[in-house]
Amino acid sequence: MEVQAQTVEEFCQSHRISRGTFYNLLKEGRGPRVMKVGTRTLVSAEAAADWRRRMEQAAVAVKAS
Numbered sequence: 001m002e003v004q005a006q007t008v009e010e011f012c013q014s015h016r017i018s019r020g021t022f023y024n025l026l027k028e029g030r031g032p033r034v035m036k037v038g039t040r041t042l043v044s045a046e047a048a049a050d051w052r053r054r055m056e057q058a059a060v061a062v063k064a065s
Contacts, residue, residue: 005035005042015048030054 006014011032012022025031032043032051043051 003045005044006048008034008041008043011043011048015052030058 008019008022012019017025022031026034033047034041034043035047036042
C-alpha cells in the first residue's frame with residue numbers, strides 16, 4: 001500500500017532536510033502544505049510532490065537569471 005501522508009520527521013528524512021530547515025521553509029512560505037490530524041502535523045503525498053516541483057522550478061529560475 002502506498003503511503004498517503006508522512007509525519008514531519010518522515011518527510012524530512014525522505015527529502016534529506018533537517019527539521020529546522022523544514023520549519024524555516026514553512027516560515028518563509030516555501031514549505032510544503034501541511035495538515036493537522038489531532039496533534040500530528042502531516043504532509044500528504046500530493047503536497048510533497050507539489051513542493052518538489054516548486055523547489056525544482058525555483059532552482060531553474062535562479063539558474064536562468
